[in-house]
Amino acid sequence: MSISTTYPTDKLSLFFDIPATDRTRLLAGAKIRYLKKNEHLFHHGDPCSTFFIVAEGAVHLHRQTPEGRDITLHIAIIGDTLGEEEMLANKVLYQADAVAAENCTLLEYPTEWMRQQLQTNHTLALNLLTAISKRGSRALMDREQMVTLKTPQRIGCFLMQLCSMYQFDPKKFTLPYSKSTIASKLGMEPESFSRALSKLKEVGVTVEGMHVCIHDLNVLNQYVCATCSISEDCENCSNIKRPA
Amino acid sequence: MSISTTYPTDKLSLFFDIPATDRTRLLAGAKIRYLKKNEHLFHHGDPCSTFFIVAEGAVHLHRQTPEGRDITLHIAIIGDTLGEEEMLANKVLYQADAVAAENCTLLEYPTEWMRQQLQTNHTLALNLLTAISKRGSRALMDREQMVTLKTPQRIGCFLMQLCSMYQFDPKKFTLPYSKSTIASKLGMEPESFSRALSKLKEVGVTVEGMHVCIHDLNVLNQYVCATCSISEDCENCSNIKRPA
DNA sequence: CGGATCTTTGATCACAGTCAAAAAGCGTGG
DNA sequence: CCACGCTTTTTGACTGTGATCAAAGATCCG
Numbered sequence: 157m158s159i160s161t162t163y164p165t166d167k168l169s170l171f172f173d174i175p176a177t178d179r180t181r182l183l184a185g186a187k188i189r190y191l192k193k194n195e196h197l198f199h200h201g202d203p204c205s206t207f208f209i210v211a212e213g214a215v216h217l218h219r220q221t222p223e224g225r226d227i228t229l230h231i232a233i234i235g236d237t238l239g240e241e242e243m244l245a246n247k248v249l250y251q252a253d254a255v256a257a258e259n260c261t262l263l264e265y266p267t268e269w270m271r272q273q274l275q276t277n278h279t280l281a282l283n284l285l286t287a288i289s290k291r292g293s294r295a296l297m298d299r300e301q302m303v304t305l306k307t308p309q310r311i312g313c314f315l316m317q318l319c320s321m322y323q324f325d326p327k328k329f330t331l332p333y334s335k336s337t338i339a340s341k342l343g344m345e346p347e348s349f350s351r352a353l354s355k356l357k358e359v360g361v362t363v364e365g366m367h368v369c370i371h372d373l374n375v376l377n378q379y380v381c382a383t384c385s386i387s388e389d390c391e392n393c394s395n396i397k398r399p400a
Numbered sequence: 401m402s403i404s405t406t407y408p409t410d411k412l413s414l415f416f417d418i419p420a421t422d423r424t425r426l427l428a429g430a431k432i433r434y435l436k437k438n439e440h441l442f443h444h445g446d447p448c449s450t451f452f453i454v455a456e457g458a459v460h461l462h463r464q465t466p467e468g469r470d471i472t473l474h475i476a477i478i479g480d481t482l483g484e485e486e487m488l489a490n491k492v493l494y495q496a497d498a499v500a501a502e503n504c505t506l507l508e509y510p511t512e513w514m515r516q517q518l519q520t521n522h523t524l525a526l527n528l529l530t531a532i533s534k535r536g537s538r539a540l541m542d543r544e545q546m547v548t549l550k551t552p553q554r555i556g557c558f559l560m561q562l563c564s565m566y567q568f569d570p571k572k573f574t575l576p577y578s579k580s581t582i583a584s585k586l587g588m589e590p591e592s593f594s595r596a597l598s599k600l601k602e603v604g605v606t607v608e609g610m611h612v613c614i615h616d617l618n619v620l621n622q623y624v625c626a627t628c629s630i631s632e633d634c635e636n637c638s639n640i641k642r643p644a
Numbered sequence: 645c646g647g648a649t650c651t652t653t654g655a656t657c658a659c660a661g662t663c664a665a666a667a668a669g670c671g672t673g674g
Numbered sequence: 675c676c677a678c679g680c681t682t683t684t685t686g687a688c689t690g691t692g693a694t695c696a697a698a699g700a701t702c703c704g
Contacts, residue, residue: 219629219630220629221548221627221628221629221631222625222626222627222628222631223626223627225548225627225629227544227547227548227629229540229544241537244533247633251633285529285532285533288529288532288533288536289488289529289532289533289536291536292532292533292535292536292537292539292540293485293536295536295537295539295540295542295543296473296535296536296539298539298543299539299542299543299546299587300471300473302543302546302547302587303471303546303587304465304469304471306659306660307659307660334682334683335682335683336682336683343543343546343547344660344661345660345661345662346682346683346684347660347661347662347683347684347685348659348660348661349683350683350684350685351660351684351685352660353684354684365668365669365683381466382466382467383465383466383467383469384465384466385463385464385465385469385471386463387465387466389491389495550691550692551691551692578650578651579650579651580650580651588692588693589692589693589694590650590651590652591651591652591653591692591693591694592691592692592693593651594651594652594653595652595653595692596692597652598652609651609700609701
């Protein structure tokens with residue numbers, strides 16, 4: 157079975173708008189890589205000559221402070237890329253640790269090869285830059301929310317994002333990664349996360365184990381966004397207000 | 401006197417690597433706009449059909465929470481662009497307030513015109529995307545530091561950034577914008593900012609009015625970066641370790 | 645000089661971090 | 675299938691930091 161039939165490459169935003177022939181070549185250049193949950197993809201400081209696209213699962217990107225504290229940079233999901241900053245900025249070492257947050261499938265490319273593709277394939281280049289730009293504005297949002305939102309609100313926002321990213325049914329879905337991972341991604345301690353979850357019960361969010369139930373999206377939405385400066389410009393919220 | 405002789409356009413990163421003839425055309429397309437300190441450039445929600453480049457001074461980008469709290473998104477300085485997100489994402493309204501943090505000179509372009517330039521001038525497009533990408537990774541850093549660094553450390557980091565951005569002499573320089581503006585940009589209240597400044601005295605940073613003196617950059621550097629996860633990958637710090 | 649804004653200082657409060665321990669969940673092997 | 679050990683999550687008590695409210699000093703500018 158060929159790669160192109162195995163993976164729904166049309167779900168990878170990097171390949172968006174790329175004609176079938178080019179896409180086939182891009183897929184042929186990829187090595188498929190499987191990762192089990194908790195397996196390392198690369199370590200902070202490793203020499204870096206590979207670029208990855210997440211085809212399935214989620215990869216946790218994090219790094220440590222000199223004191224040994226662990227900070228989450230990003231959780232990359234389907235369509236996200238790994239090592240692109242390094243590739244574009246010509247870094248020779250990976251700038252973070254990458255660990256599978258669940259079982260993963262990745263497309264793996266030599267950085268050099270991908271660089272060449274980017275030079276000749278402008279659509280590909282544009283897609284990558286779009287992705288980077290989106291990630292940037294996401295980071296801006298996160299920073300903003302760090303200031304404006306309290307712990308339970310940030311969690312609420314995250315849960316709504318999950319629903320929209322994975323097309324989960326808000327009434328009943330399962331957390332795709334562990335609670336500590338989520339806590340870290342939200343910049344808080346597991347204890348705070350746990351306590352904040354119980355506060356969310358007051359707005360109709362029940363979490364038992366890995367199972368989440370948002371009784372009323374609108375109630376949660378209002379609770380979360382009441383103090384958020386992004387408001388009208390928030391894609392996440394507009395999705396909720398006029399559901400697909 | 402022509403625009404090209406009046407402004408050191410080679411300092412605008414957007415025009416980097418662009419041949420003189422193209423650069424001249426780009427400058428000819430610009431309207432020059434002067435802003436006095438505290439003057440509004442645009443308001444959040446205004447219809448948006450203009451793109452700006454900061455040629456001089458600094459523009460404070462901020463927006464409000466529903467509760468009326470003011471959140472700083474960015475302080476744009478020489479070479480930075482305003483309205484580029486809106487332009488690229490085809491937004492029809494500005495997503496923030498823009499106010500001059502000091503007296504400013506701006507290059508002003510109709511969004512449509514600039515869009516056309518970007519389509520034909522690939523270097524220009526690349527420069528813009530580089531700028532956006534840099535801003536994104538800056539936002540990521542900020543978010544990270546929000547978690548890892550305490551108030552005085554964040555201020556210290558900011559002061560070092562100032563020195564490197566404006567080529568200030570650490571021993572003696574003047575804050576380019578008001579303390580409340582800086583506080584807001586760092587995501588803290590003016591009171592906290594003020595108190596944190598006094599703590600910085602312990603590591604040899606004296607601030608009197610708008611005048612700052614960093615007695616020993618290395619001491620400050622160590623104090624700031626002791627708990628920072630970016631460490632080796634921090635451009636700011638590498639500048640200090642091997643000064644120009 | 646006087647009114648405005650900006651900054652500092654003081655007192656208090658709330659929230660999230662920390663440390664410690666209990667509880668729940670998970671996988672392994674008997 | 676249960677028992678065991680390990681990890682993850684939760685709960686509890688406490689602490690530290692920064693936000694908040696209020697008021698006093700500075701500073702700026704007309």
